[in-house]
Amino acid sequence: MPPKKKEPEPEPEPEEEPEPEPFVPDVLTDESLDAFYATYYDSATDDPDAATAALATSLGIDDHLTDGRAGAKLDFIVNTLSFARDGGFSVAQTHALFDLALLLLKIAADDDVDFTAAEGYFKNRLVMNVSATPAEGKFTVDDVKVISAHFASGFFAHFKLFAFMYRRAQALEQHVTKVRVETAVRFPGLYLSLPEEEHEAKLVARAERAEAARVAKEEEEAAARAEEERARKEAEEEKRRAAEEAYANSKPKTLDEAVEHAVRTKMALEKAALESEYKAREEQLMEKISVLEAQLAG
Numbered sequence: 528m529p530p531k532k533k534e535p536e537p538e539p540e541p542e543e544e545p546e547p548e549p550f551v552p553d554v555l556t557d558e559s560l561d562a563f564y565a566t567y568y569d570s571a572t573d574d575p576d577a578a579t580a581a582l583a584t585s586l587g588i589d590d591h592l593t594d595g596r597a598g599a600k601l602d603f604i605v606n607t608l609s610f611a612r613d614g615g616f617s618v619a620q621t622h623a624l625f626d627l628a629l630l631l632l633k634i635a636a637d638d639d640v641d642f643t644a645a646e647g648y649f650k651n652r653l654v655m656n657v658s659a660t661p662a663e664g665k666f667t668v669d670d671v672k673v674i675s676a677h678f679a680s681g682f683f684a685h686f687k688l689f690a691f692m693y694r695r696a697q698a699l700e701q702h703v704t705k706v707r708v709e710t711a712v713r714f715p716g717l718y719l720s721l722p723e724e725e726h727e728a729k730l731v732a733r734a735e736r737a738e739a740a741r742v743a744k745e746e747e748e749a750a751a752r753a754e755e756e757r758a759r760k761e762a763e764e765e766k767r768r769a770a771e772e773a774y775a776n777s778k779p780k781t782l783d784e785a786v787e788h789a790v791r792t793k794m795a796l797e798k799a800a801l802e803s804e805y806k807a808r809e810e811q812l813m814e815k816i817s818v819l820e821a822q823l824a825g
Contacts, residue, residue, distance in 0.1 A: 555625045557618060559585040564612060567605075579605055599692060603682075604628055610677050619664030623656050624674070631682050635689035642686050649678065771795060 559582065566578035583591045583601050591597040607628040611621040630652055634645045653674065658665035666674065682689065721729065771791075779785040 555586065555622060560608070560618065560621065563608065567609075568612070595697065596693060599689075600632055603632060606681065614670075614673060614677075616670075617664075620666065620670075623664050623666070627652055627656075627674075627678075631678065632689075632693070635682075635686070636693035638694055642683070645686060646683065649683075 562585075563578050563582045566581065567575050579591075579601060582605065583589075583597075586601075586604070588597050588601050591601045604625065607624055608621065611624045616624065627649070631645070631649065634640050634648055640648070653666070653671060656664065656666050657668070657671055774788070774791065777788070779788045
């Protein structure tokens, strides 16, 4: 018998491409969704800005008013939730659409994912949520058509714009403001407290030290002024003597100058003699006073 032919080995199934992980920690709770719809669509409040701000807080999206990426992310999520409500999707289906929107934003930020790969990720995730029979959180074939058309006209029509925004580094300006706050002076600790008598004595000693410092400062200033006055008088006397000496050594040119010169010279000599005499008498008087004081003291 001829040998049996080898049966061909089954071809390995193609491995599915790993999907990027969705954004974390964006978690949409039922309470956050209900509050968003109530504020966004309620005619009584009619405040979409407050609704989006509350949604941003619940999802942990910070600085959506100043950060372009955070603002675009919030707008994309709000658009997706509005589409889910207008399309009549259930709460579970809305959560599935929310996760799908986060996946697309994650794809937009991945440098290694091009347009074709992004479409593949989107289709794989959407197919995972399709069911032939009604099921919680699953979509029908008709739902898939509506969802595909929505994201095709929104995200994929502007894929390059999303990629440009999330993949390019942003230039940010940081401003720091220093706020100075005046705080109250701390009370001294109880361990520093003193009895009343010691406290009063401490105040008296402090006042005495301050008074002594004031008196010493005044005496120092007075001594400095006296020294300045003495130096000034010595300079004036030296200047006067130099002038007299220069005049005495000068030669008169006329008879009147000769007479004046002789008179001044005579007066200078008499003045010097009188000063010497008075100085001698003053010294004698001081000696007598010292002797008398010693006798009185004895």
